[in-house]
Amino acid sequence: MTANDIYAGLGVKRRINAAGTLTRLGGALMAPEVVAAMAAAARASVDIAELQAAASRTIARLTGAEAGMVTTGAAAALTLATAASMTRWDVARMAALPHAADFPHEVIIPRTHRTGYSHAFAAAGARLIDIGHNDRGTGAGVRGIEAWEIEAAIGPRTAAFAFSANIDSVRDLPLVAEVCRARGIPVIVDAAAQLPPKANLRRFVELGADLVAFSGGKAIGGPQASGILAGRRDLVGAALVQQIDMDVSPATWSPPDLIDRTKLTGVPHHGIGRGFKAGKEEIVGLLVALERFVTSDDDALNAVLQRRLEAIARAIEGTRGLSTRVVPASVTGRIPVLELAVDPAGAGCTALELSARLQQGDPPVHVSERHSARGVLTVDPQVLQAEDDAPLAAAVRRAIGS
Numbered sequence: 001m002t003a004n005d006i007y008a009g010l011g012v013k014r015r016i017n018a019a020g021t022l023t024r025l026g027g028a029l030m031a032p033e034v035v036a037a038m039a040a041a042a043r044a045s046v047d048i049a050e051l052q053a054a055a056s057r058t059i060a061r062l063t064g065a066e067a068g069m070v071t072t073g074a075a076a077a078l079t080l081a082t083a084a085s086m087t088r089w090d091v092a093r094m095a096a097l098p099h100a101a102d103f104p105h106e107v108i109i110p111r112t113h114r115t116g117y118s119h120a121f122a123a124a125g126a127r128l129i130d131i132g133h134n135d136r137g138t139g140a141g142v143r144g145i146e147a148w149e150i151e152a153a154i155g156p157r158t159a160a161f162a163f164s165a166n167i168d169s170v171r172d173l174p175l176v177a178e179v180c181r182a183r184g185i186p187v188i189v190d191a192a193a194q195l196p197p198k199a200n201l202r203r204f205v206e207l208g209a210d211l212v213a214f215s216g217g218k219a220i221g222g223p224q225a226s227g228i229l230a231g232r233r234d235l236v237g238a239a240l241v242q243q244i245d246m247d248v249s250p251a252t253w254s255p256p257d258l259i260d261r262t263k264l265t266g267v268p269h270h271g272i273g274r275g276f277k278a279g280k281e282e283i284v285g286l287l288v289a290l291e292r293f294v295t296s297d298d299d300a301l302n303a304v305l306q307r308r309l310e311a312i313a314r315a316i317e318g319t320r321g322l323s324t325r326v327v328p329a330s331v332t333g334r335i336p337v338l339e340l341a342v343d344p345a346g347a348g349c350t351a352l353e354l355s356a357r358l359q360q361g362d363p364p365v366h367v368s369e370r371h372s373a374r375g376v377l378t379v380d381p382q383v384l385q386a387e388d389d390a391p392l393a394a395a396v397r398r399a400i401g402s
């Protein structure tokens with residue numbers, strides 16, 4: 001049975017995805033090898049904590065972190081990271097979450113690092129404490145995060161520091177890590193979409209992050225509902241015990257070493273992460289995808305994408321009101337993309353109107369709207385199937401009516 005059969009049978013349209021590994025479009029597509037590993041994993045029983053301990057060894061080897069675990073996505077990893085930072089090994093605190101008023105529960109976050117995903121920190125029961133100004137974002141000034149501002153915000157209620165990584169913000173990470181380490185405050189890095197380059201798997205840990213969250217269903221090419229939490233062993237262990245099924249007899253419970261029973265103040269109940277359970281299929285699929293991802297050749301893959309985008313650009317060229325520009329990976333810091341600049345006078349529609357027409361077409365086509373404010377739609381080829389290149393170009397021409 002093919003993907004087309006499955007979705008057609010459900011009355012759901014297959015979509016051409018030139019918008020990237022968006023969760024709402026199903027994230028990455030998995031390689032046959034990953035699919036096969038998940039199917040095989042589905043057919044035997046294992047101890048999930050033991051499987052997570054094995055995942056920890058693989059994630060540690062490939063990220064340089066002390067430990068790691070498979071989560072149900074980067075957002076889940078951020079919530080678990082926050083929970084672990086608030087509870088450490090204290091079972092009563094684990095039982096109290098999300099009600100954390102009686103112990104450290106504040107997560108410091110620079111205003112420049114606020115995203116729609118900040119909710120994931122708060123979901124553990126934390127309170128976000130905003131610091132600094134967004135001068136660079138608003139264009140009002142040049143100043144970014146400064147050590148004294150972090151120092152001033154840290155107090156007895158501080159549980160963690162939230163850091164949203166991107167190609168620009170990463171330069172501030174060593175400073176943040178230095179200030180927070182001196183005060184014993186874990187730095188949690190949201191690096192969900194910071195792959196490729198695969199060097200970033202190690203980079204944030206190297207720069208001093210205590211915990212790092214990656215999406216498994218984006219560039220890594222794992223199951224859509226998977227992610228990674230990598231970092232300090234004590235914090236990963238405290239996160240893991242709040243994710244796994246804990247309907248156990250204290251007398252017979254035998255967790256892996258990653259869950260340090262000598263530090264736990266008792267046997268926890270189901271934790272705040274119980275609803276984020278990673279299944280054996282997701283754990284195995286993520287690990288197989290991660291091993292493939294680290295051995296892939298970024299330069300060779302980018303060269304192929306660059307040629308495909310150039311061909312799409314040629315096929316679109318001459319469409320009225322549209323100009324094309326292939327932006328190489330060396331400029332994006334990630335993968336090459338094709339920008340379609342929409343001149344409303346020529347095209348008869350704005351960038352967002354064109355995007356809406358493409359989404360409503362047959363077949364439906366999705367391009368990235370992240371630069372639509374400057375009249376640009378972006379063809380992000382990360383998930384685009386080669387067989388969809390020509391239909392994509394045809395759909396763009398059709399949508400403009402030329």
Ligand SMILES: *Cc1c(COP(=O)(O)O)cnc(C)c1O
Nearest residue numbers: 023073074075117192193215227
């Ligand atoms: C995608 C994304 C997330 C959420 O990742 P999931 O794996 O879908 O949970 C969090 N933060 C950022 C910056 C993202 O891009």
